[in-house]
Amino acid sequence: MSSKHAENSTSTADSESVEDLPLPPSPPGYPILGNTLQYASDPFEFHDSAVEEYGDVVRMDLVGGDIYLMAHPDFFERAMVTQQDAFEKTDDFEIAFGENLNAVEGEQWERQNEALQEFFYPGKIRAYAESMVDMIEARMELWEDGGEISLHGQMKDVALEILFGTIFDRPLDPEGDEELRWAANSLNEYFNPSSLVLPDWLPTPARHRFKKGKGRLNREARRLLAEREEEGGTGDDLLSTMVEVRNSDSELITETEMIDQVAGLTFAGHDTSGLSMAFAWHLLGNHPDVRERFYEELDDVLxxxxxxxxDIGDLTFTRKIMQETMRRHTPVHTVPRRAAKDIEAxxxxxxxxxxMHLSIHRVHRDPRFWDDPLEFKPSRWDDMSTIDKRYAYIPxxxxxxxxxxxxxxxxEQLLVLATIGQKYHLEPQSELDFAPEMTSQPSNPLPTTVHER
Structure with a gap:
């Protein structure tokens, strides 16, 4: 391990002493372009090699401006808990999510968070389980023994169907709603590496696709809200609740907040879940020993x-598969932040x-915190007392x-694995490589052959 990884104090020093500190080191780059080409061609590889060589804090010299790569649990604790004011959210959140819960701050966040919590209480979520299984089985009816599916596409589809059939109480047609499905994936485009490394004012194809997709997603959100208003908006789902609150007191929620909430949840509520489940199946397909233990648990429990x-409490190994999947291939690879003042790091x-880019991807693979970090070992979670890594595992x-x-x-993850795993073995037909955007997108659709067990 590089000596650059020395454990330094992470407390914020007084402003005068911070001003005297040097900037972090930067890997060698090209004239004018700096590290732009290295980062844009393979962000994960660049992160890994830069941290290995230069330590937990690295300055990335990019055409669009310096970005500071930060890869240690200390930084996540400070950004998310102890020093949130110093690690403020970037403008990217507002551009992508508008006035959604993910982007707003202060009183507006507190108000939105309180309003949304009721849809995610444990009792409410438990009540969704039967409907979730119904939608998983409906998706499986489209598969044929020996047929090929896009693993990534199918897991995104079932995640979107589960979201809409539960939180929104607006079931989707497993073979329809194509406009909505396309729009639901559009926000990723803004975080394409080519957009991140170039100046904000420079138009890029990814930024054009993002603008077009965000407009379409907002139109879909308006349509969904209008549908629910025409139906009376009297249910206990999120769409009905927002319509009812808006009609009773327009000061409690604005039209913009309603649209951005639906649009943001549509993206965030299916993208990461779809990725994590696709990654789990791909890993299972390439680790037959883990897969057989998984099947044994399903047969014994179900x-x-x-x-x-x-049954959920008895699917202990299935739960470990998902924990390890989200360590090995975390869907959210980076937490972007902006320094509200000079920060000691x-x-x-x-x-x-x-x-600043706080790298979950790197921390989840750091050998200081994980034995054999590149190995897929659900058994590492057998003894939870040895997992003392609160900020080294933050999916x-x-x-x-x-x-x-x-x-x-x-x-959702457990029910998808358990429902599909009882009937099918999914055999990957490609390697898993990444083309990261806002989330850890695979570079191909992950073609997969479906076999009945």
Whole structure:
């Protein structure tokens, strides 16, 4: 391990001492372009090699401006819990999500968070289980023994169907709603590496696709809200609740907030779940020993029956598969932040106003915190008392602004694996390589052959 990884104090020093600290080191780059080409061609590889060589804090010299790569649990604790004011959200959140829960701050966030919590209470989520299984089975009816599917596409589709059939109470046609499905994936385009490394004012194909897609997603959100208003808006789902609140007191929620909430949840509520489930199946397909233990648990616990909410507690190995999947291939690879003031970071200075990329991808693979970090070993989670890595394992974030849908996603993941795994073996036909955007997008659709067990 490089000596650059020395454990330094992470407390914020007084402003005078911080000003005296050096900037973090930067890998060699090209004239004018700096590290732009290296980063844009393979962000994950660049992150890994830069941290290995230069330590936990690295300055990436990009055409669009310096970005500070930060790869240690300390930084996540500070950004998410102890020093949130110093690690403020970037403008990217507002551009992508508008006035959605993911982007707003202060009183507006508190108000939105309180309003949305009721849809993610444990009791409410438990009640979704039967409907989730119904939608998983409806998706499986489109598959044929020996046929080929896009693993990534199918897992995104079922995640979107589950979201809409539960939180929104607006079931989707498994073979329809194509406009909505396309729009639901559009926000990723803004975080294409080519857009991140270039100046904000420079038009790029990815930025054009993002603008077009975001407009379409907002139109879909308006349409969904209008549909629910025409139906009376009297249910206990999210769409009905927002319509009812808006009609009773327009001061409690604005039309823009309603649209951005639906649009943001549509993206965030299916993209990461779809990715995590696709990655899990791909890993299972390439690790037959883990797959057989998984099948044994399903046979022992379920015996061929549909999984129910009462079975979830007994699917212990299935849960470990998902925990390890989200460590090995975390869907959210980076947490972007902006320095609200000069920040001390392991002996270096992050200048006020600088953009920071806190790398979950790197921390989840750091050998200081994980034995054999590149290996897929669900058994590492057998003894939870040895997993003392609160900020070294953060697939859902930490602190007061951790993912509001964490419980929902974990239930969904278990039910998808259990329902499909009882009937099918999924055999990957390609390698898993990445083309990261906002999330860890695979570079291909992950073609997969479906075999009945």
């Amino acid at each position: 015996g061929g029956d549909r999984p129910t909410i009462d 392991h002996g270096y200075r992050i200048p006020e106003g600088a953009d 859902f974030g930490e602190g007061p602004r951790s993912c509001i849908g964490e419980r929902f996603a974990k239930l």
